[in-house]
Amino acid sequence: MRTLWVILVLAVGLGRPADVQAQALDGVLAAIRNGGGWVAVDIRGGRGTANTLPIPTMGMSLSGCVNVWEGNTGRWRIRARDTLADATLETNSVPGQGVTFSHAFGLRSQLEVEFIWSEPRDTTLFLWVGLGDAEGDPDVCVPKGWGASR
DSSP, X not given: OOOOHHHHHHHHHSOSHHHHHHHHHHHHHHHHHHTEEEEEEEEBTTEEEEEOOOEEOTTOEEEEEEEEOXXXXXXXXXXXXETTTTEEEEEEEOTTOOEEEEEEOOSEEOEEEEXXXXXXXXXXXXXXXXXXXXXXXXXXXXXXXXXXXX
């Protein structure tokens, strides 16, 4: 089930936890208008985490693609769990290979995400989360903007 990536954008891309609930819906709508966005995750000793407060997802249905930036190395295991919907995703990703997703959300979601890198060092993981129909538009998996030129 490749379903929780939009909440991932909210979990690590919107800033302080106190701001997440208030900005969540605006953040999703802005990401939809922009066709996606970049997420940066702090990795220490090969691991990183992100958590959200309960956030309104208003029964939205979204699809798209997540892509680890090509400048990152190794393999990335990403384990995401929506604690309110009891839904879990675990994927192994490599830089430059998009992973498509589709998900119909409930009224609210709360996410716990764990990132495990094959290299036990410190770094920043950069992810492109493209929003749109990946089957109808393969460019949804192609990073745009800031990280695309890195």
